[in-house]
Amino acid sequence: MNTPLPEHAVDLNEWTQLKPAFDELAAAPLTASTCEAWLADWTRVAYLVYEAFARINVATTINTEDASAKKRLFHFLEHIIPQAQAADQVLKSKLLATGLEPAGFDIPLRNLRAEVEIFRTENLPLMTEEGKLGNQFDEIKGAQSVVWEGHEIPLPQLNPHLQSPDRPTRERAWRLGQSRNLKDRDALNGLWKEFLSLRVQMARNAGFADYRAYRWKLLKRFDYSPADSEAFQSAIEQVVVPAVSRLNARHKADLAITSLRPWDANQHVYIDSRARPPLKPFTDVSVLDARAATIFTAVDPALGAHYNTMRREGLLDLPSRKGKAPGGYCTAFPVAQRPFIFMNAVGLHIDVDTLLHEGGHAFHVFESAGLKSHLLQDVPMEFAEVASMAMEMLASPYLAHERGGFYSPADAARARFEHLDGMLRFWPYMAVVDAFQHWVYTHADAAPDPAACDAMWSGLYQRFHPDVDVSGIESEIANGWHQKLHIFQAPFYYIEYGLAQLGAAQIWRNAKHDQAGAVAAYRRALALGGSAPLPALFAAAGAKFAFDPATLGELVGLMEREMDDLRAAGG
Numbered sequence: 235m236n237t238p239l240p241e242h243a244v245d246l247n248e249w250t251q252l253k254p255a256f257d258e259l260a261a262a263p264l265t266a267s268t269c270e271a272w273l274a275d276w277t278r279v280a281y282l283v284y285e286a287f288a289r290i291n292v293a294t295t296i297n298t299e300d301a302s303a304k305k306r307l308f309h310f311l312e313h314i315i316p317q318a319q320a321a322d323q324v325l326k327s328k329l330l331a332t333g334l335e336p337a338g339f340d341i342p343l344r345n346l347r348a349e350v351e352i353f354r355t356e357n358l359p360l361m362t363e364e365g366k367l368g369n370q371f372d373e374i375k376g377a378q379s380v381v382w383e384g385h386e387i388p389l390p391q392l393n394p395h396l397q398s399p400d401r402p403t404r405e406r407a408w409r410l411g412q413s414r415n416l417k418d419r420d421a422l423n424g425l426w427k428e429f430l431s432l433r434v435q436m437a438r439n440a441g442f443a444d445y446r447a448y449r450w451k452l453l454k455r456f457d458y459s460p461a462d463s464e465a466f467q468s469a470i471e472q473v474v475v476p477a478v479s480r481l482n483a484r485h486k487a488d489l490a491i492t493s494l495r496p497w498d499a500n501q502h503v504y505i506d507s508r509a510r511p512p513l514k515p516f517t518d519v520s521v522l523d524a525r526a527a528t529i530f531t532a533v534d535p536a537l538g539a540h541y542n543t544m545r546r547e548g549l550l551d552l553p554s555r556k557g558k559a560p561g562g563y564c565t566a567f568p569v570a571q572r573p574f575i576f577m578n579a580v581g582l583h584i585d586v587d588t589l590l591h592e593g594g595h596a597f598h599v600f601e602s603a604g605l606k607s608h609l610l611q612d613v614p615m616e617f618a619e620v621a622s623m624a625m626e627m628l629a630s631p632y633l634a635h636e637r638g639g640f641y642s643p644a645d646a647a648r649a650r651f652e653h654l655d656g657m658l659r660f661w662p663y664m665a666v667v668d669a670f671q672h673w674v675y676t677h678a679d680a681a682p683d684p685a686a687c688d689a690m691w692s693g694l695y696q697r698f699h700p701d702v703d704v705s706g707i708e709s710e711i712a713n714g715w716h717q718k719l720h721i722f723q724a725p726f727y728y729i730e731y732g733l734a735q736l737g738a739a740q741i742w743r744n745a746k747h748d749q750a751g752a753v754a755a756y757r758r759a760l761a762l763g764g765s766a767p768l769p770a771l772f773a774a775a776g777a778k779f780a781f782d783p784a785t786l787g788e789l790v791g792l793m794e795r796e797m798d799d800l801r802a803a804g805g
């Protein structure tokens with residue numbers, strides 16, 4: 235490419251610095267002999283845009299009061315991203331139009347063809363409309379507050395009370411939260427109808443019989459079908475639901491209760507039947523940082539070296555601080571071939587989990603840095619979360635002090651028990667969310683009727699949580715779908731976590747027999763980025779991309795036995 239580009243991503247501030255490069259790529263002859271160089275040039279431009287945007291996002295989250303970063307962000311969002319996307323689209327069409335099939339690009343070409351196939355100009359304003367509805371959903375949810383012991387608090391701040399060892403406190407917090415949610419019923423039901431009619435229209439515009447078929451292609455789900463998802467739901471019903479019932483039976487005995495209510499056990503928060511105070515892994519964040527380095531090195535020296543590179547190069551922002559955005563994430567700087575981890579550690583066990591999880595995403599960035607095109611870096615979510623969830627599991631044997639971690643042996647056992655408990659409880663809830671949406675988008679006549687949705691959600695909830703006593707709280711339970719953001723804002727996007735969890739559990743199983751072999755396979759799979767289909771990515775990691783009760787059941791059995799051992803060890 236002759237056009238000069240800014241040397242560093244941080245120097246990219248105006249569309250005029252990019253436009254000549256995109257223009258040159260759009261005009262350049264594209265043939266079998268020039269294709270490789272053309273793709274490499276495109277990748278240089280794409281990486282530059284990606285990294286510049288990622289760095290601006292980092293700047294705005296590490297200091298939300300940084301006015302100049304915010305200004306740059308808005309400028310980028312308005313004056314660079316849309317232009318770059320449109321220019322990118324031109325290059326995608328250009329590549330497809332040549333009919334060239336460069337070696338190793340089967341997956342990106344498959345994805346590009348699908349994008350072109352379902353793209354409709356008339357859907358663009360509908361997508362904008364959908365985004366606005368999403369904002370309205372956020373506004374309604376963001377405005378929810380309750381009065382708890384004389385203080386007005388936002389709804390999420392009820393969470394610690396939902397975890398209280400005191401049962402009446404949990405019940406009071408649960409009921410208070412639900413009663414607040416019920417007040418927004420009409421508003422959310424109104425939004426729901428608008429969401430549905432937009433989605434039905436988008437699918438119709440693109441020539442699909444129903445929204446599910448359209449969305450399937452939009453989410454690039456080429457490696458599994460709606461029938462596979464339904465098979466996964468029944469596998470969960472067959473092998474996970476009974477396992478959770480066994481957990482619940484023990485939990486009930488521990489809590490000395492005869493009827494299990496939603497405030498006694500759920501997939502969101504762990505309720506410790508022994509009323510122990512929260513785990514305290516560290517007080518100083520430098521301890522979190524140093525022990526994480528030890529743990530990653532124990533999992534694999536090369537991964538430990540990656541993490542130490544991040545420490546050395548200032549690619550970690552771990553402690554909670556005034557002026558930081560909430561949450562945690564891992565992003566990539568593809569020009570520098572480096573990840574960046576952001577989080578808000580305060581000294582809780584969840585901070586350890588978050589760093590191990592984001593560490594897995596970071597290792598994905600390191601391991602796949604050798605791929606020659608940005609088009610090969612598009613990792614499907616079903617596998618991206620394997621990288622992070624598997625890292626949480628691979629690290630779990632090292633949580634005790636004596637192995638480099640944070641805890642006494644009993645506390646380490648407790649942390650691991652809670653982790654496996656959360657994984658098992660997640661699958662049935664995921665099945666409810668998934669099954670509900672399959673019903674919604676294949677019943678276009680019934681789904682706009684909130685009462686029909688309530689009835690469907692209730693039935694599914696009870697099918698997948700058969701031992702939870704819902705008497706007297708039927709309307710709160712029926713309203714559960716109003717509390718799942720994905721159902722409103724990211725339709726069908728949820729099973730990804732359940733499938734990734736199954737992949738992660740298989741890698742953990744392999745590591746129990748042969749840690750070095752399991753981690754080597756994990757790293758080989760990460761190095762593939764998005765260049766292979768899901769079954770091949772899973773296979774490279776030593777796992778099966780599967781939906782059946784046998785595969786799931788084997789792992790569930792292993793997890794239950796591990797939980798028995800951990801319980802005996804003080805967990």
Ligand SMILES: [Zn+2]
Pocket residue numbers: 591595619622
């Ligand atoms: Zn993740």
